[in-house]
Amino acid sequence: xxxxxxxxxxxxxxxxxxxxxxxxxxxxxxxxxxxxxxxxxxxxxxxxxxxxxxxxxxxxxxxxxxxxxxxxxxxxxxxxxxxxxxxxxxxxxxxxxxxxxxxxxxxxxxxxxxxxxxxxxxxxxxxxxxxxxxxxxxxxxxxxxxxxxxxxxxxxxxxxxxxxxxxxxxxxxxxxxxxxxxxxxxxxxxxxxxxxxxxxxxxxxxxxxxxxxxxxxxxxxxxxxxxxxxxxxxxxxxxxxxxxxxxxxxxxxxxxxxxxxxxxxxxxxxxxxxxxxxxxxxxxxxxxxxxxxxxxxxxxxxxxxxxxxxxxxxxxxxxxxxxxxxxxxxxxxxxxxxxxxxxxxxxxxxxxxxxxxxxxxxxxxxxxxxxxxxxxxxxxxxxxxxxxxxxxxxxxxxxxxxxxxxxxxxxxxxxxxxxxxxxxxxxxxxxxxxxxxxxxxxxxxxxxxxxxxxxxxxxxxxxxxxxxxxxxxxxxxxxxxxxxxxxxxxxxxxxxxxxxxxxxxxxxxxxxxxxxxxxxxxxxxxxxxxxxxxxxxxxxxxxxxxxxxxxxxxxxxxxxxxxxxxxxxxxxxxxxxxxxxxxxxxxxxxxxxxxxxxxxxxxxxxxxxxxxxxxxxxxxxxxxxxxxxxxxxxxxxxxxxxxxxxxxxxxxxxxxxxxxxxxxxxxxxxxxxxx
Numbered sequence: 001x002x003x004x005x006x007x008x009x010x011x012x013x014x015x016x017x018x019x020x021x022x023x024x025x026x027x028x029x030x031x032x033x034x035x036x037x038x039x040x041x042x043x044x045x046x047x048x049x050x051x052x053x054x055x056x057x058x059x060x061x062x063x064x065x066x067x068x069x070x071x072x073x074x075x076x077x078x079x080x081x082x083x084x085x086x087x088x089x090x091x092x093x094x095x096x097x098x099x100x101x102x103x104x105x106x107x108x109x110x111x112x113x114x115x116x117x118x119x120x121x122x123x124x125x126x127x128x129x130x131x132x133x134x135x136x137x138x139x140x141x142x143x144x145x146x147x148x149x150x151x152x153x154x155x156x157x158x159x160x161x162x163x164x165x166x167x168x169x170x171x172x173x174x175x176x177x178x179x180x181x182x183x184x185x186x187x188x189x190x191x192x193x194x195x196x197x198x199x200x201x202x203x204x205x206x207x208x209x210x211x212x213x214x215x216x217x218x219x220x221x222x223x224x225x226x227x228x229x230x231x232x233x234x235x236x237x238x239x240x241x242x243x244x245x246x247x248x249x250x251x252x253x254x255x256x257x258x259x260x261x262x263x264x265x266x267x268x269x270x271x272x273x274x275x276x277x278x279x280x281x282x283x284x285x286x287x288x289x290x291x292x293x294x295x296x297x298x299x300x301x302x303x304x305x306x307x308x309x310x311x312x313x314x315x316x317x318x319x320x321x322x323x324x325x326x327x328x329x330x331x332x333x334x335x336x337x338x339x340x341x342x343x344x345x346x347x348x349x350x351x352x353x354x355x356x357x358x359x360x361x362x363x364x365x366x367x368x369x370x371x372x373x374x375x376x377x378x379x380x381x382x383x384x385x386x387x388x389x390x391x392x393x394x395x396x397x398x399x400x401x402x403x404x405x406x407x408x409x410x411x412x413x414x415x416x417x418x419x420x421x422x423x424x425x426x427x428x429x430x431x432x433x434x435x436x437x438x439x440x441x442x443x444x445x446x447x448x449x450x451x452x453x454x455x456x457x458x459x460x461x462x463x464x465x466x467x468x469x470x471x472x473x474x475x476x477x478x479x480x481x482x483x484x485x486x487x488x489x490x491x492x493x494x495x496x497x498x499x500x501x502x503x504x505x506x507x508x509x510x511x512x513x514x515x516x517x518x519x520x521x522x523x524x525x526x527x528x529x530x531x532x533x534x535x536x537x538x539x540x541x542x543x544x545x546x547x548x549x550x551x552x553x554x555x556x557x558x559x560x561x562x563x564x565x566x567x568x569x570x571x572x573x574x575x576x577x578x579x580x581x582x583x584x585x586x587x588x589x590x591x592x593x594x595x596x597x598x599x600x601x602x603x604x605x606x607x608x609x610x611x612x613x614x615x616x617x618x619x620x621x622x623x624x625x626x627x628x629x630x631x632x633x634x635x636x637x638x639x640x641x642x643x644x645x646x647x648x649x650x651x652x653x654x655x656x657x658x659x660x661x662x663x664x665x666x667x668x669x670x671x672x673x674x675x
Contacts, residue, residue: 006209008094009202011054012124012138016070017091018059019141020083021264022243024236025171025271026092026147026178033181036093043200051094054087054207072129073136085212093178095139097201098124099156100182105194113195125156144261146268147171155179169268170275233284234326239267241334242366249339249363262367266374273381279535282384286409289325291376293412294419296321297464299372300333300358306467319457333358334366379418383410392424398431404512404534405438413456416464417473426470433477436646440481442509445493481648490648491655498661503579511537511549514586514616517641521615531588531614539590547596550585551578552626554597561599565627569664576661577628582635588614600626628665635660 019025028036043049059081064074073079084091102121105112112120122128126135135158141148150172153160186194246259274282296318297303303318304310321328338361359365382389385408386399402414413434421427459476462468468476485493504510518532537548553562555578566574577583591608604610610617623630639656643649650659657663 004209005206006054007203008205008207011091011207011209014078015080015082015138016073016136017056017082017084017139019088019092019145019147020085021142021145021260022240023084023088024232024239025141025145025169026089026174027171028089028093028174028178030177030181032089033093033178036090037182037185040197040200040205043204045196048204048206051205051207052087052090053210054091055085055210055212056082057085057212059083069134070136072134073127079136082211086210087207090207091139092175094201094205095124096155096175096178097182098198100179100186101194101198101201103157103183104186104189105191112198126158144264144268146272147175150175168275169271170281171271173275173278233288234329235267235270235284235288237326238288238329238334239263241330242370245334245336245339245361245366246363248336249361249366251363255363259363259367259370262370266370269374270377273377276381277385280384280408282381283409285326287377287380288329289322290380290410290412290415291373292325292329293322293460294376294415294464295369295372297461298416299368303461303465315458315461318461322457334361376415376419379415380410383414383418384408394428395424395431398428398435401435401516402431402438404515405435405442405509413460413463413473416460417470420464421470423470429474430470430477433474436648437477437480439509439512439646440484440648442512443494443497443507445484445497485648489651489655491651491659494650494659495655495661495663498576498580498659503576503661504581504584505549505551505579510584511586513642514549514584516645517638518586518614518616520641520645521619525615532586536589537586548587548590550587550591550596552583552585552600552603552620553578553631556597558597559599561601565625569628573664576664577631580631580635580660580662581638582631582633582660585610585620586614586616588617632657632660632662632665635662 039049039051064081065071067074067081070081074081098120102112102117102125105117110117124138126137128135137152137156140151146169149160150168152158154172155175186197189197242263243260246263249259251259270284270287274284274287301314301318303314321332338358340360340362382391383399384403386396386403389396389399391399399414403410417427417430421430459468459473463473498504507513515532515534515537522528522530539548553566557563557566557574557578566577569577589608596603598606602609604621604623610621613621620626620634636653636656639650639659650656654663654666657666
């Protein structure tokens with residue numbers, strides 16, 4: 001391996017660079033871009049800045065000879081073609097910044113540091129043959145990467161020579177965000193400033209450049225080096241591993257290249273769907289864990305029947321693989337030692353696997369796994385974004401509810417349900433039962449939480465293995481709820497939970513409950529106009545002290561209005577009243593916490609008061625005053641909704657008061673307050 005310290009200008013002298021298909025795309029976000037920009041800003045005029053390592057592999061002639069747009073510049077001008085093994089994030093950032101500088105300077109003088117802009121562009125962006133205007137891009141992706149066309153058309157602003165729809169992925173969106181970031185940073189700069197910036201970028205940023213020799217395995221080098229900087233996800237590492245294995249397995253005649261294309265297509269599809277929703281991109285490894293959970297049972301590992309020997313061992317193996325799914329995929333399932341057979345030497349007890357437990361690695365197995373990734377990611381996206389899916393409307397409602405409870409991370413049981421069950425009515429029954437189970441689980445009542453977590457793995461195994469029907473799956477989730485409340489009544493469990501914690505304000509799903517109540521009020525309104533967006537409601541700006549769930553009786557109740565109404569209660573009782581369910585209100589828009597400390601009449605009638613807010617706020621605004629009685633009445637009303645909505649019985653009024661943590665109010669009520 002040869003190494004030298006190069007400036008950017010020297011790196012882009014008689015060389016062209018391609019990001020190979022096993023590399024992830026551009027993953028830098030605003031934090032990395034701001035750090036990079038700060039390094040440039042702080043760089044003195046006579047200084048150098050060490051930018052990092054650039055590891056290259058010279059592309060052999062057998063590959064570049066098929067690069068129709070680039071062969072001429074390699075043959076005629078002796079440009080050396082390189083794959084970027086490590087350092088593509090930094091080098092991509094440099095190229096994007098140079099492109100933005102060129103765009104800014106081009107509309108003025110046409111020169112950059114006494115060099116025509118076109119000559120600068122030829123060095124860093126693309127060069128052309130005079131006779132047919134064929135362009136060779138100096139830096140870019142291999143052609144089957146969706147980022148190839150995007151970089152050319154959206155970043156370099158060149159016309160495409162192919163007619164195909166834009167393929168947005170997380171990576172293409174990052175490319176555009178980087179360009180927008182630099183455009184903003186350069187906005188308003190004068191020519192002199194742009195020239196100084198160009199000098200810093202091309203002459204003062206230096207890379208430690210390594211060129212890999214032919215005796216070093218480039219795939220192993222990639223895995224080793226690319227764990228620096230922003231870590232690779234398991235999904236990104238797995239793509240590299242499968243491409244590496246595709247070069248080692250025996251390939252049937254006539255199928256050369258099919259496997260590598262299948263892997264690239266699968267990951268192209270994965271990154272398209274995982275990044276499709278700009279407001280809520282999906283996590284790589286959440287998807288991969290969910291996909292593996294289904295693939296493991298359905299395609300990979302045969303689980304003995306409940307009455308057969310080895311059942312418990314198999315379940316333990318499954319749980320172990322899911323808990324360490326990344327290690328399992330990279331250190332156990334997809335390793336070169338397993339090519340052609342299932343034998344592999346493992347440390348005793350490693351991941352709970354015996355060496356003969358897995359099928360051998362073959363061309364077909366890797367192909368099938370890639371196809372499973374490709375097909376399951378679209379379903380995974382639709383389960384996470386039910387509103388835009390083709391599911392029937394009632395399903396969309398329940399999937400959205402489950403998504404809100406699970407932070408829109410579809411569980412493996414949902415992937416299994418929508419893969420196996422074709423009847424809409426049966427799927428709907430499972431969704432209703434599952435949402436009810438998850439809601440009770442969100443309370444983290446001791447038995448409900450522990451029992452369901454223990455059983456969930458086996459439920460998944462039984463259903464995918466065909467040991468449970470969809471109807472039986474509904475019964476299982478209903479039984480989870482029934483069994484959880486067998487020892488103690490729900491009212492007693494809630495009373496203990498409130499007494500030992502911070503009340504309903506600390507409930508993980510308080511926003512979910514209040515949002516469901518808001519939707520119930522909306523459904524009974526005349527307009528049914530949405531007044532709370534879930535995405536907005538979910539966000540809290542803790543730095544700005546903004547909140548979306550308000551304590552009507554405030555946490556810092558210093559105003560005389562509040563002191564006069566709560567003077568008869570001790571410190572503990574006032575805390576219980578503040579955090580009781582009836583005192584918590586879903587706001588239509590975030591409000592500064594300091595505004596929430598004002599007296600009730602101001603909260604109700606002010607410019608941003610309850611009268612002009614959510615349906616829940618409008619309901620509270622109907623009241624003339626707010627004090628202990630109102631908190632009690634509204635709390636009882638909300639627990640009534642709790643019982644109706646989730647078909648769960650809390651108990652009589654005394655039990656409900658205890659469940660609210662307000663048993664000390666019993667017998668103090670005066671009059672009736674309607675909600």
